[in-house]
Amino acid sequence: MRADAPILMFDSGVGGLTVLSATRALLPEASYIYVADSAALPYGDKSEDEIAARVCGLAGRLAERYHPRLICIACNTASTIALGMVREVLETPIVGTVPAIKPAAEATQTGGIGLLGTAATIRQPYVDRLEAEFAKGKTLLRHAAPELVLAAEQKLRGEQPDPAAIAAAVAGLRRQAGGERIDTVVLACTHFPLLTQELAKEFGPEVAFVDGAQGIARRIAYLTRGQAFTKPDSDLAIITGDASHDTALHRALQHYGIGRIAGL
Incomplete structure (x- = not known):
């Protein structure tokens, strides 16, 4: 495992930042990529087939592009529907989020x-x-x-x-x-x-x-125990859709330690 391989967190919007915050408290030395699928927000009003196709497709693209050491689906809706499917198609360890x-x-x-x-x-x-x-x-x-x-x-x-x-x-x-x-x-x-x-x-x-944030953070820490980490100068957020003019979102992400923002 490369020391600079990130932990990738995925949510339909900003909710997964609560999981990111809990995980960073346990693993401050890790590199993180936070993915907000804002283009498809909210997931909760979509069908199971729509959510499964969306989550599996994005997870595959992200894994291929960024080679994360672990992917956390920091979304209850996506996890309860698509967690098993994502695990079947990716070799990357996957941690889901389920109701506590x-x-x-x-x-x-x-x-x-x-x-x-x-x-x-x-x-x-x-x-x-x-x-x-x-x-x-x-x-x-x-x-x-x-x-x-x-x-x-x-x-x-x-x-x-x-x-x-x-x-x-x-x-x-x-x-x-x-x-x-x-x-x-x-x-x-x-x-x-x-x-x-x-x-x-x-x-x-x-x-x-x-x-479930604390439990998810402990699970991620357990699965990455003994691994070497190299932290970048700032973590990365990837936003689907056009978030280039969402300055309020950019400020919020900076509050969570994310200094770089890219699209997908």
Whole structure:
């Protein structure tokens, strides 16, 4: 493995930056490439076939061009649909992102768990299997909150996220039967941790939030243990579509230690 081989992180937008931040805290010496598929944002309103074709195609192109030591699909929607397919076609180690139902089930005191994700994520059989395996005897309520993706993108760019989007997401869980018992909420989209402060204010102090960023970071650190690293002067972001004039996004990426931006 070349010492300058990067860790490549892939998301539909800026949500995967939450995973990048957690991983960099454990592996500050590594080189990173962050890929935002902004041209296809959001993934959550697309069909499974569309997402699988998009993710597999982009992952193949990126692996061929940049020869990463590891690829992290830092997107719950893409992972629950296309993770197995990407692993079949690439020899590069692949780490996915799945809803953190197991730690939520371990943390809840009331047995009431909420799950916020995209429409594509919450309907996946993969989530059914996680619930059956780890949340038996608990109540897991799901709600599709695609409006939070846009709200997170707004916040990262320094804009005020829409309060109505936050309120609608919370109400979508609370109004379900058993919703009043929720004391733990799974943020099953990597965008959503960017809105933890806003969600906490709306839910109230009795609710805790769980996401997969720390677990993913530990998995990446484990898979790259013992490898040599050479860090570049600045990390690279690749944005699909035309992001050349998105100065707010460029500033946000710089905040996450990314000084170079390219298109794809």
